[in-house]
Amino acid sequence: MENTQDMARSGARRVRRLIGGKTLGDWLADLIIVLILLLIVASILYPIWFIIIASVSDQTLVNTGQVTWIPKGISAYGFQQILGDDRIWNGYRNTLIYTVAGTVLNLVVTMPAAFALSRPEFKWRRLIMLFFTITMFVNGGLIPTYLLYKQLGLLDSWAVFVIPQALNVYNLIIARSFFESSIPEDLHDAAQIDGVGYFRYFTRIVIPLSSAIIAVIGLYYLVQHWNDFFTGLVYIRTYDKQPLQIVLRDILLSNQAFQGGSGSTAGAGYGQEFADQIKYGVIIVSTLPLLVIYPFIQKYFNKGVMIGAIKG
Numbered sequence: 001m002e003n004t005q006d007m008a009r010s011g012a013r014r015v016r017r018l019i020g021g022k023t024l025g026d027w028l029a030d031l032i033i034v035l036i037l038l039l040i041v042a043s044i045l046y047p048i049w050f051i052i053i054a055s056v057s058d059q060t061l062v063n064t065g066q067v068t069w070i071p072k073g074i075s076a077y078g079f080q081q082i083l084g085d086d087r088i089w090n091g092y093r094n095t096l097i098y099t100v101a102g103t104v105l106n107l108v109v110t111m112p113a114a115f116a117l118s119r120p121e122f123k124w125r126r127l128i129m130l131f132f133t134i135t136m137f138v139n140g141g142l143i144p145t146y147l148l149y150k151q152l153g154l155l156d157s158w159a160v161f162v163i164p165q166a167l168n169v170y171n172l173i174i175a176r177s178f179f180e181s182s183i184p185e186d187l188h189d190a191a192q193i194d195g196v197g198y199f200r201y202f203t204r205i206v207i208p209l210s211s212a213i214i215a216v217i218g219l220y221y222l223v224q225h226w227n228d229f230f231t232g233l234v235y236i237r238t239y240d241k242q243p244l245q246i247v248l249r250d251i252l253l254s255n256q257a258f259q260g261g262s263g264s265t266a267g268a269g270y271g272q273e274f275a276d277q278i279k280y281g282v283i284i285v286s287t288l289p290l291l292v293i294y295p296f297i298q299k300y301f302n303k304g305v306m307i308g309a310i311k312g
Contacts, residue, residue, distance in 0.1 A: 078277035082281045
């Protein structure tokens with residue numbers, strides 16, 4: 001009897017012990033976790049996929065719910081109207097200039113400022129940081145800002161996209177926290193012994209060790225400049241200087257006007273179909289560059305954010 005019980009227990013243990021020493025309970029838990037993660041990924045990716053297939057599908061089928069996984073009634077009219085418009089390429093050029101110039105200036109300003117505010121021997125750093133922080137909660141308002149830009153000669157100029165946004169206080173705090181928590185003070189002591197000043201220490205030692213936080217902050221600034229809609233709307237009057245976001249809005253509005261101006265019910269439906277197709281195409285055109293860039297710096301993104309968030 002005892003032998004039978006021992007054999008039964010031994011068999012049960014063998015059943016519980018699967019590959020890698022995991023029990024059935026472990027495998028069940030892993031399966032549940034995987035299913036949850038797959039649902040989360042699907043909930044994120046499916047809206048993007050739907051926009052892609054909707055932009056090349058018959059909008060009547062899209063609006064009636066017949067387009068779910070694959071495109072139907074394929075038509076490239078929306079992209080033909082968007083990419084065939086010269087304003088698109090002018091807007092792309094302007095936005096690329098504003099984004100690249102603005103991001104470079106942001107990093108040139110933010111990184112040295114964060115480094116200076118992270119040095120414990122800089123006795124005024126807490127007071128200066130307080131002044132920076134106040135600007136996150138208090139500003140002059142739209143009209144005073146407009147008048148200030150007018151006096152500085154920034155209105156209707158490419159510089160209005162770059163200079164006023166040279167520093168973001170939130171990114172400054174992240175970079176300062178990174179320097180305080182991730183750059184060993186022993187490196188500075190060793191540099192001082194070798195006669196290295198602050199500038200050489202920052203450029204030769206600190207910056208090479210800060211690739212993760214530079215990638216993160218650079219991505220923040222890049223997205224901020226790329227999506228900047230309000231600056232062009234308020235401060236730019238020359239259409240040739242408008243960024244891509246304003247151009248896309250105008251294309252969308254012009255097609256909605258075409259839809260509303262159709263004389264017959266059939267014509268209105270025809271205009272609505274093309275307006276919807278252009279709407280989905282506009283979303284893809286405006287977000288595609290960011291979707292292409294992000295995978296190349298994603299490996300730095302999580303690391304940089306977590307390191308920079310250790311201290312406030």
